[in-house]
Amino acid sequence: MKNRILLLFLLCLIKPCNAEQVRKPHCDKHEVVPTYDDSPLVAAILAADDVFEETYVPQPDLFAPRKAVIVTCMDYRLNDFLSTVTPGTYILRNAGGRLTEDWIRSLVILWKLLEVQEIVLIQHTDCGMQKFTDKVMKDLLEGSLGQAKMVHNCNVTLEPVQDPNVCKWKNTSKCCGKEACIDYDCIDWLTIKHGLFKSVLEDVKLIRKHPLIPSDIAIYGFIFDVITGDLIPVPKAIKAGRAKPLYCKK
Ligand SMILES: [Zn+2]
Incomplete structure (x- = not known):
């Protein structure tokens, strides 16, 4: 036993035995981390909601007035555009407005159960992706x-x-x-490598050829210019996304 303790001691002289010494260093300390109780953001959201709910008109119908879904980027610069130009639609957002498997899940639910007939894909200039x-x-x-x-x-x-x-x-x-x-x-980060016209076309094509998206759903592709506010149609994507009547073999 004594020999074992001696051996351990000698090993410690060669190699640091303190776990803190061998562990990788921690990230730089952040002196302040946000918490629910002192977050200015949470306070601002709650205060704004107090005002909002005073004039809030509930919309009890599960089914959106427009039978359409906008699929687009999470970029905050699209918020005003979306609430003004596309009210009453469903909206799916992610980084880049790029097609992912989870979007297919949502799109199928939207057409199968929620009566959606048109899909509008919008990517935008100056996208982080x-x-x-x-x-x-x-x-x-x-x-x-x-x-x-x-x-x-x-x-x-x-x-x-x-x-x-x-x-x-x-x-x-x-x-x-x-x-x-x-x-x-x-992870494929789905960055936009070859320009917006190509990425819009690529994503419209991926939706179009997905076996669970029926041919009678129309898909349109656009680019939103964050500088001018212009919504630019992408003709090749609109052509690729054209709807066709759904014929089923009997
Ligand atoms: Zn973006």
């Missing part, structure tokens, strides 16, 4: 789970294709990085 690549995200995540900051912005035009290398991101802390792949199943 044009401003990084899978490799950039992978490197940032491996470097740190802290937030990254954009240190150089890319152009905001509709075309030409964005060069994501011009846009630069940097981690704000160096610790707690994580692999972005789980068992080699890497």
